[in-house]
Amino acid sequence: xxxxxxxxxxxxxxxxxxxxxxxxxxxxxxVLNEETIVAGYLDWxxxxxxxxxxxxxxxxxxxxxxxSFLDHFYKRATSxxxxxxxxxxxENCAKSGMILVGxxxxxxxxxxxRLKHLDLETLKKEGYIRNIPVCPSNGVYSYDYDQYKxxxxxxGDVRNPTPHDDDVSPGSLITAKTPAEAILELHSRSIxxxxxxxxxxxxxxxQPRLIxxxxxxxxxxxxxxxxxxxxxPEAEILQKNLVRFSIPKTFFAVEKLIVExxxxxxxxxxxxxxxxxxxxxxxxxxxxxxxKMKLAIEFSIDKLLLHAKKITQKERLDTCLGNIRILQAAxxxxxxxxxxxxxxxxxxxxxxxxxxxxxxxxxxxxxxxISGNINQSGVVKCSVHGTNSKPELGSVNIPASDLPDxxxxxxxxIRLLLSKxxxxxxxxxxxxxxxNELRSKLEKPGKDAIDTSGIKSLxxxxxxxxxxxxxxxxxxxxxxxxxxxxxRLGLDFLISSLTGVK
Amino acid sequence: xxxxxxxxxxxxxxxxxxIICLVLIFALPIMPVVASQPAYSSSKRPLxxxxxxxxxxxxxxxxxxxxxxxxxxxxxxxxxxxxKPAEAGKKFYEAYKDKFEKLYKESGKILAELPKTFPxxxxxxxxxxxxxxxxxxxxxxxxxxxxxxxxxxQKDFQRAVKTLLLSNWFAHSIARGxxxxxxxxxxxxxxxxxxxxxxxxxxxxxxxxxxxxxWLAYAEKSMAELETxxxxxxxxxxWELTKTLSFTKKEMKKSNSELKTNKLTKNLSREKxxxxxxKSFDIMNENHKRVLNFCTVYRLDPAELEKEMNHIxxxxxxxxxxxxxxxxxxxxxxxxxxxxMTMPNFSRAYDQYLQVRYLEKGTILLIRFLTRRKKxxxxxxxxxxxxxxxxxxxxxxxxxxxxxxxxxxxxKKWMTIYSIGRNRVDNKGDQEDDFILFxxxxxxxxxx
Numbered sequence: 001x002x003x004x005x006x007x008x009x010x011x012x013x014x015x016x017x018x019x020x021x022x023x024x025x026x027x028x029x030x031v032l033n034e035e036t037i038v039a040g041y042l043d044w045x046x047x048x049x050x051x052x053x054x055x056x057x058x059x060x061x062x063x064x065x066x067x068s069f070l071d072h073f074y075k076r077a078t079s080x081x082x083x084x085x086x087x088x089x090x091e092n093c094a095k096s097g098m099i100l101v102g103x104x105x106x107x108x109x110x111x112x113x114r115l116k117h118l119d120l121e122t123l124k125k126e127g128y129i130r131n132i133p134v135c136p137s138n139g140v141y142s143y144d145y146d147q148y149k150x151x152x153x154x155x156g157d158v159r160n161p162t163p164h165d166d167d168v169s170p171g172s173l174i175t176a177k178t179p180a181e182a183i184l185e186l187h188s189r190s191i192x193x194x195x196x197x198x199x200x201x202x203x204x205x206x207q208p209r210l211i212x213x214x215x216x217x218x219x220x221x222x223x224x225x226x227x228x229x230x231x232x233p234e235a236e237i238l239q240k241n242l243v244r245f246s247i248p249k250t251f252f253a254v255e256k257l258i259v260e261x262x263x264x265x266x267x268x269x270x271x272x273x274x275x276x277x278x279x280x281x282x283x284x285x286x287x288x289x290x291x292k293m294k295l296a297i298e299f300s301i302d303k304l305l306l307h308a309k310k311i312t313q314k315e316r317l318d319t320c321l322g323n324i325r326i327l328q329a330a331x332x333x334x335x336x337x338x339x340x341x342x343x344x345x346x347x348x349x350x351x352x353x354x355x356x357x358x359x360x361x362x363x364x365x366x367x368x369x370i371s372g373n374i375n376q377s378g379v380v381k382c383s384v385h386g387t388n389s390k391p392e393l394g395s396v397n398i399p400a401s402d403l404p405d406x407x408x409x410x411x412x413x414i415r416l417l418l419s420k421x422x423x424x425x426x427x428x429x430x431x432x433x434x435x436n437e438l439r440s441k442l443e444k445p446g447k448d449a450i451d452t453s454g455i456k457s458l459x460x461x462x463x464x465x466x467x468x469x470x471x472x473x474x475x476x477x478x479x480x481x482x483x484x485x486x487x488r489l490g491l492d493f494l495i496s497s498l499t500g501v502k
Numbered sequence: 503x504x505x506x507x508x509x510x511x512x513x514x515x516x517x518x519x520x521i522i523c524l525v526l527i528f529a530l531p532i533m534p535v536v537a538s539q540p541a542y543s544s545s546k547r548p549l550x551x552x553x554x555x556x557x558x559x560x561x562x563x564x565x566x567x568x569x570x571x572x573x574x575x576x577x578x579x580x581x582x583x584x585x586k587p588a589e590a591g592k593k594f595y596e597a598y599k600d601k602f603e604k605l606y607k608e609s610g611k612i613l614a615e616l617p618k619t620f621p622x623x624x625x626x627x628x629x630x631x632x633x634x635x636x637x638x639x640x641x642x643x644x645x646x647x648x649x650x651x652x653x654x655x656q657k658d659f660q661r662a663v664k665t666l667l668l669s670n671w672f673a674h675s676i677a678r679g680x681x682x683x684x685x686x687x688x689x690x691x692x693x694x695x696x697x698x699x700x701x702x703x704x705x706x707x708x709x710x711x712x713x714x715x716x717w718l719a720y721a722e723k724s725m726a727e728l729e730t731x732x733x734x735x736x737x738x739x740x741w742e743l744t745k746t747l748s749f750t751k752k753e754m755k756k757s758n759s760e761l762k763t764n765k766l767t768k769n770l771s772r773e774k775x776x777x778x779x780x781k782s783f784d785i786m787n788e789n790h791k792r793v794l795n796f797c798t799v800y801r802l803d804p805a806e807l808e809k810e811m812n813h814i815x816x817x818x819x820x821x822x823x824x825x826x827x828x829x830x831x832x833x834x835x836x837x838x839x840x841x842x843m844t845m846p847n848f849s850r851a852y853d854q855y856l857q858v859r860y861l862e863k864g865t866i867l868l869i870r871f872l873t874r875r876k877k878x879x880x881x882x883x884x885x886x887x888x889x890x891x892x893x894x895x896x897x898x899x900x901x902x903x904x905x906x907x908x909x910x911x912x913x914k915k916w917m918t919i920y921s922i923g924r925n926r927v928d929n930k931g932d933q934e935d936d937f938i939l940f941x942x943x944x945x946x947x948x949x950x
Contacts, residue, residue: 037826204825308827322792329799357798358791403830
């Protein structure tokens with residue numbers, strides 16, 4: 001039964017990795033860069049192996065859950081590919097064809113000469129269609145110039161289409177093969193074979209990056225998906241390993257998706273070399289060498305604080321430069337209305353003269369002053385940020401009191417390492433007092449214990465009650481790290497808890 | 503048997519009779535209601551100015567406004583046949599003759615007073631008063647314009663001018679709130695109405711009217727007082743921002759507000775939530791002050807204001823995006839998201855505001871010119887000549903790079919003063935592309 005659960009996760013990850021995010025990137029170079037805040041890996045080779053094992057025995061009662069989930073996913077994917085689940089393929093073909101009719105009408109209105117042949121590339125290039133419409137039964141469209149008709153090779157005139165033997169109604173697509181059989185066949189042809197890890201990262205802007213380790217044959221993979229799921233979004237191979245799927249908006253709410261498929265397994269160590277940005281991630285990378293480790297996630301708080309500092313610096317500079325422009329314009333107005341030159345910046349005078357509405361204050365407590373004759377080429381400058389022509393970044397120090405918890409300042413990293421049998425949650429704390437405080441709180445249960453209810457409430461419901469810090473965890477201190485070690489909360493246990501399967 | 507049949511017949515007759523009666527009973531009261539249903543939306547805040555007298559204008563009568571559309575983009579319509587729009591104006595005037603005549607009688611008193619504003623304490627209360635019916639307000643002024651056109655055609659120029667000046671006054675009353683703090687939309691509606699009221703029909707009526715100098719001086723005074731006392735754009739914007747801020751703050755403090763139902767914040771203590779809300783509103787308040795400062799210092803430089811506003815809008819959109827770093831400063835995150843939602847890019851609105859102020863300033867200039875021009879005197883050839891006759895300065899063109907004066911042009915057809923407008927190109931007084939101060943048919947001036 002555990003295999004069932006593993007399969008759920010694998011299918012979820014597969015679907016999520018391919019369809020979930022518009023900004024998805026599988027770049028094959030590095031999952032880590034300067035912007036990375038969260039990174040980790042998942043041993044999907046292990047999950048895939050279990051998945052295939054269970055597919056081989058899919059009809060056994062213990063795999064009923066996997067079967068049902070797979071069927072559900074398959075139906076969703078195929079029905080999503082149609083514009084509307086209730087429509088028959090010939091009706092959807094007519095809809096696609098009518099898009100071409102409309103596009104040609106528009107083209108003819110805009111051009112001196114009518115379109116003679118169905119030139120889809122021209123229609124797309126000139127903006128009359130966004131995507132090239134496809135017949136769900138793989139029919140080919142042609143254009144009858146004299147009759148103004150779009151004809152599908154399978155359904156005839158799109159204004160009056162007729163069903164075809166090749167039509168397969170959405171929702172009842174699983175005819176010749178079951179999804180399990182189809183995947184097993186795919187597996188046997190070795191065109192898709194996950195090995196090793198999925199590496200993932202999230203940057204400050206919540207953009208995910210992924211690297212899939214495994215063996216893939218992109219062209220064959222696309223052809224197989226198309227044959228498995230009729231009407232699956234058309235894919236075009238842009239470059240050797242770059243594939244673009246044209247996905248209707250109704251399908252997972254994304255419009256276009258570019259997926260880079262990396263052939264061959266990636267070797268750890270070659271891609272994650274000693275890049276300056278990756279230094280902080282070396283321990284995480286090293287942990288992947290251990291076959292025992294199935295999942296690792298690291299949240300770099302110090303990088304987060306660094307980003308926050310940079311963003312705040314930029315925002316404050318922007319605000320201050322805006323203030324300088326306001327003051328310069330106000331001084332100009334003052335000069336025009338009074339005929340006097342303001343030598344020393346006097347905001348009260350500017351307000352009294354209706355040249356300024358509110359006093360302006362530098363966000364970094366800089367002082368504003370006038371340099372030169374402001375009515376001629378003089379400028380207003382800030383003691384921290386300089387002038388508009390020579391701006392300087394202020395030295396922002398985010399006060400601990402501004403943070404949701406002042407102790408966050410000393411928390412550099414949070415790392416989660418999950419093996420088949422155990423879980424370790426590690427905190428890197430740079431200040432010894434803060435470290436001692438946390439350690440004593442973790443070791444002394446009761447009213448002084450850390451209140452984890454807030455964090456727990458964010459977890460999926462089945463996981464909320466399983467870990468009890470004071471009872472289940474072993475607290476270990478190693479240098480700057482404090483570790484909570486749970487010897488029973490391994491991957492197998494968590495999957496069981498999540499799915500309810502014992 | 504016959505008796506039964508007779509009684510049945512009688513019953514049938516009675517039943518039919520009863521049905522007809524019932525239909526009549528129900529239908530009769532309904533039909534006039536449909537026909538004379540007031541156009542003013544009952545769900546909206548009633549008007550407070552003289553226009554409340556017209557709130558009962560029927561929806562059907564108000565549809566006559568469509569004839570006013572024919573006047574737009576039809577430069578020179580006062581010099582030719584006025585046709586159907588004037589006929590519609592006549593119909594509307596006659597339908598509400600008593601109200602119009604009463605209004606004309608009281609016009610002196612109305613125009614001599616400034617429209618009502620609002621008590622300052624209402625601004626920060628966080629209560630959003632129901633708005634007035636904008637659609638009605640615009641449509642009724644279009645009907646007023648048709649009535650003015652009818653009077654113009656009847657050569658009753660005094661009534662035509664009065665109708666349009668009252669429309670202008672009504673527009674000013676909307677921008678000042680009429681008892682409630684106005685929003686930016688109120689100002690925009692006011693601007694739209696003023697563009698209808700202060701246009702070729704008013705200038706032509708003034709030129710053809712042969713008004714006494716005393717009457718013209720009165721019209722000038724009335725317009726000038728409205729023009730100079732109107733709220734500065736930064737004031738209107740401040741009202742809008744303060745109102746939005748107070749209302750949002752009040753909403754956020756409610757127990758079921760978005761912030762409190764948010765998964766990430768629902769576990770925060772009440773004090774922490776209040777602290778976040780208060781801090782975020784302090785941040786927003788500071789940013790609003792910055793925007794209002796820009797509005798103040800660049801009030802004579804719409805190009806710079808537009809540049810700054812575009813910059814602010816871009817950075818608001820950018821700052822409003824989700825980033826993981828936002829969890830470190832929730833108050834700033836809340837402020838940035840709210841600002842991205844509530845802060846308008848008002849630079850276009852400011853252009854509209856300047857455009858309508860030019861219209862009003864121009865009309866005052868025209869009145870001064872008409873008052874002081876001697877009979878038979880040739881038309882001024884230059885801007886300086888015009889200034890000499892009107893004994894007034896032509897305003898600076900805020901859209902010209904050198905901020906020189908607005909342009910004066912006279913030809914066989916038109917006498918025009920205009921600003922080059924937001925496209926910053928001299929389109930020779932084109933009504934669409936330039937900002938007109940006034941544009942009056944020369945033939946009417948030469949009749950004087």
